[in-house]
Amino acid sequence: MDFSLTEEHLMIRDAARDFAQTELLPGVIERDNAQKFPDSLVRKMGELGFLGIMVDPKYGGSGMDAISYVLIMEELSKIDASASVMVSVNNSLVCYGLEAYASEDQKQKYLTKLATGENIGAFCLSEPEAGSDATSQRTTAIDKGDYYLINGTKNWITNGGRADVYLVIAQTDKHKGSHGINAFIVEKGTPGFDIGPKEDKLGIRGSDTHTLQF
Numbered sequence: 523m524d525f526s527l528t529e530e531h532l533m534i535r536d537a538a539r540d541f542a543q544t545e546l547l548p549g550v551i552e553r554d555n556a557q558k559f560p561d562s563l564v565r566k567m568g569e570l571g572f573l574g575i576m577v578d579p580k581y582g583g584s585g586m587d588a589i590s591y592v593l594i595m596e597e598l599s600k601i602d603a604s605a606s607v608m609v610s611v612n613n614s615l616v617c618y619g620l621e622a623y624a625s626e627d628q629k630q631k632y633l634t635k636l637a638t639g640e641n642i643g644a645f646c647l648s649e650p651e652a653g654s655d656a657t658s659q660r661t662t663a664i665d666k667g668d669y670y671l672i673n674g675t676k677n678w679i680t681n682g683g684r685a686d687v688y689l690v691i692a693q694t695d696k697h698k699g700s701h702g703i704n705a706f707i708v709e710k711g712t713p714g715f716d717i718g719p720k721e722d723k724l725g726i727r728g729s730d731t732h733t734l735q736f
């Protein structure tokens with residue numbers, strides 16, 4: 523088996539390395555101390571195509587392969603784990619979920635902006651009692667006819683304060699157990715959706731982690 527990188531992979535890795543060294547390295551300690559990650563850096567990562575790495579170009583993504591995704595993540599993570607966790611969540615938890623499972627209308631409305639970094643996404647699964655065992659999550663979504671009523675608390679949500687679009691995991695049918703769990707697209711500003719204060723943590727402190735209430 524040949525594990526060597528292609529010319530294209532090397533170019534992508536070098537571009538990510540160059541960005542990490544020249545743009546992320548200056549100020550990384552200050553950002554960690556201040557627990558902040560500036561929008562200007564998010565915009566630059568969007569311009570480089572890092573926020574929709576594997577998304578089809580027809581939805582505004584970069585159309586790269588999984589190896590390219592890993593190479594970019596490695597280079598960002600070496601310098602600033604706060605940048606890489608934000609990129610990872612937007613790409614693999616939000617864009618991937620939408621590209622694989624959303625309707626065409628939802629892709630046009632949400633994915634096209636998330637893949638370019640115009641919008642940022644958050645993925646809301648973990649709860650106080652549901653981490654590794656995600657299926658024990660207790661958030662419910664009740665069908666009210668023309669809308670769903672979501673009730674629950676989500677913890678440790680990356681991009682929780684700054685996101686525009688939230689993929690929220692909730693139980694629609696308790697009798698079906700883990701098969702009764704669905705994903706909902708919730709926009710920031712939806713009535714009854716509250717963003718709690720930023721959570722303090724050891725490390726990766728520049729990343730924006732919040733408790734959310736529905």
Ligand SMILES: Cc1cc2nc3c(=O)[nH]c(=O)nc-3n(C[C@H](O)[C@H](O)[C@H](O)COP(=O)(O)OP(=O)(O)OC[C@H]3O[C@@H](n4cnc5c(N)ncnc54)[C@H](O)[C@@H]3O)c2cc1C
Pocket residue numbers: 607611644645646647648652653654655677678679680681726731
């Ligand atoms: C920086 C950061 C960002 C995060 N961002 C998000 C996010 O954006 N969205 C989101 O939904 N969640 C997010 N999370 C939450 C994350 O997904 C959970 O922390 C993770 O699923 C683990 O859950 P837990 O912390 O409750 O640990 P636990 O599930 O309680 O696990 C604690 C330890 O027990 C071990 N363990 C658990 N179950 C078993 C078992 N059955 N057998 C043997 N060992 C076991 C685990 O391996 C681990 O070492 C984030 C967490 C962090 C730290």
